[in-house]
Amino acid sequence: MESRDLETIRSLPGNDVCFDCGVNDTQWASLSFGTLFCIDCSGKHRALGVHIDFVRSLTLDSWTPEQVIVMKAGGNLKCARAFRSNRIPMAVTEGGGRNSLENNLNDFQERYQHKGAKAYHQKLLQDAAASSPSTGTETERNSGERPDGFSSPTLAQKEEIYELARLDPGLPWHAPIPPVAMKLILLAFRILFGVPVLPLILIFCVARYVLYPENAMLQGLGYLLAGIPLVGSLLFGRKLCRDFVDGRIPPFKSAQNLLAQRMEDRRAIRTRGYDVFLPPPKTKEDGDSERTIGLIFYPGWLINHTAYATVAAKLSDAGILVVVLSMEPFRASVSSTQVETARYLRVMYELLSDVAPDHPVSEWAVGGHAVGAHLAMKIAKATSPGTSRLVVWGCCSRPIEHRSASLADNTKLEVLVLNGSEDKSINQLSFSQRTDFHNLLPGSTIYRTIPGGNHNGFGHYEKHKNRKKDGVRTITLDEQQQIAIHETVQFLEGKMPPQPLPAANPPTKNSSSKKNE
Numbered sequence: 001m002e003s004r005d006l007e008t009i010r011s012l013p014g015n016d017v018c019f020d021c022g023v024n025d026t027q028w029a030s031l032s033f034g035t036l037f038c039i040d041c042s043g044k045h046r047a048l049g050v051h052i053d054f055v056r057s058l059t060l061d062s063w064t065p066e067q068v069i070v071m072k073a074g075g076n077l078k079c080a081r082a083f084r085s086n087r088i089p090m091a092v093t094e095g096g097g098r099n100s101l102e103n104n105l106n107d108f109q110e111r112y113q114h115k116g117a118k119a120y121h122q123k124l125l126q127d128a129a130a131s132s133p134s135t136g137t138e139t140e141r142n143s144g145e146r147p148d149g150f151s152s153p154t155l156a157q158k159e160e161i162y163e164l165a166r167l168d169p170g171l172p173w174h175a176p177i178p179p180v181a182m183k184l185i186l187l188a189f190r191i192l193f194g195v196p197v198l199p200l201i202l203i204f205c206v207a208r209y210v211l212y213p214e215n216a217m218l219q220g221l222g223y224l225l226a227g228i229p230l231v232g233s234l235l236f237g238r239k240l241c242r243d244f245v246d247g248r249i250p251p252f253k254s255a256q257n258l259l260a261q262r263m264e265d266r267r268a269i270r271t272r273g274y275d276v277f278l279p280p281p282k283t284k285e286d287g288d289s290e291r292t293i294g295l296i297f298y299p300g301w302l303i304n305h306t307a308y309a310t311v312a313a314k315l316s317d318a319g320i321l322v323v324v325l326s327m328e329p330f331r332a333s334v335s336s337t338q339v340e341t342a343r344y345l346r347v348m349y350e351l352l353s354d355v356a357p358d359h360p361v362s363e364w365a366v367g368g369h370a371v372g373a374h375l376a377m378k379i380a381k382a383t384s385p386g387t388s389r390l391v392v393w394g395c396c397s398r399p400i401e402h403r404s405a406s407l408a409d410n411t412k413l414e415v416l417v418l419n420g421s422e423d424k425s426i427n428q429l430s431f432s433q434r435t436d437f438h439n440l441l442p443g444s445t446i447y448r449t450i451p452g453g454n455h456n457g458f459g460h461y462e463k464h465k466n467r468k469k470d471g472v473r474t475i476t477l478d479e480q481q482q483i484a485i486h487e488t489v490q491f492l493e494g495k496m497p498p499q500p501l502p503a504a505n506p507p508t509k510n511s512s513s514k515k516n517e
């Protein structure tokens, strides 16, 4: 840090003494709160973790211009006043003296994890952004490459971006219900379905046997029989529990990092319900005639939607605006068609009006992976003819409520079904099951196969170890996704000729002759 900046920061009101304990030593700084403090207190600040408090040494660490701006926008007195007005307990009084607070790590946690402290952190970032000379070097540096006038995010914004993109998939940040309630639901789920009830029933039967020896056999048998449905539902419940609680599939770190990178470059936006991947800003040569296609995409069963950041980002590079919907908190793409359609329309509206007004979408497509594709089929039906194209990845089975997804009569809708040749979840389907699926789709549907591709190769996620249905890929993940992206872009841009229905397994004369007319 330049000595001039250091002097300015040191001279801010209250910055002469430690913010937390009041001693006359301020070598350390919190970028999160714009405060200075002593070396003893710096240890406690660090102990809070960087997600709460980002600590730097005024003299030992290097500082970026953005960090200096944040510190200049802060100051101990400013922060103390904000904290006091929020009744956050402080050890230093307004006059600089000490009060009776012990000021240990617990007090620090209480102080800095307080709602008011978080609000102050936000306000500090806003103040810093407002005070930063936006016409400075950064805009100049960017003006050549970014015709849309975006400037690079500040460091403080970058930290937020990365935190947002790396959100623990288990955290119900996306959940419409509070985190505590979410935990309680999952706990109730575990207790309800996780307790092995079979032994309990056996103990009960034994008790009856002992208590009523005269009817023992019959009574015991009666209870055992009565218990069978109960046990059955419990075993099913345990499976459900295993799926919903333990089977949640996290994304690869690389996908999270890519999302963060895109957010930093203003090519992606994460909102509470979905991630948006924006096409590159249009150059003047493109003109206004170029239409933008929007693809709204549903993730697969139990898969964190961040896992699709990689394919979505690459699709957006090809000029498609991609929205990956979050299925949190349960990640089950089986919600009611009406509810989901309402959400789908709301997402469209938000995109056009608030989230990405600079990218007016002229044509909408809906897509999905695996079970997500089932939902996409229902949405395509419900929003026809508004949705003009449907993209189905890694899916060849009909949804449970197949009536709400039947698109066979829909002549206006264009459909692409793209599957990996090694996808076991599809290869194990019987001929009649495949026919059922094909019968749900319009006759003009285009079927494509990725040679060597498998089921989980459409996303960047950690495969559940017990899952065998994905099949083994004989090409790399990157290769599979490149093909998937190429085929999908061709299809969305209307450059793909219709294809005859592929021969199903086992190949029969019926299927090939019928479509080759």
Ligand SMILES: [Zn+2]
Binding pocket: 018, 019, 020, 021, 022, 023, 037, 038, 039, 040, 041, 042
């Ligand atoms: Zn101190």
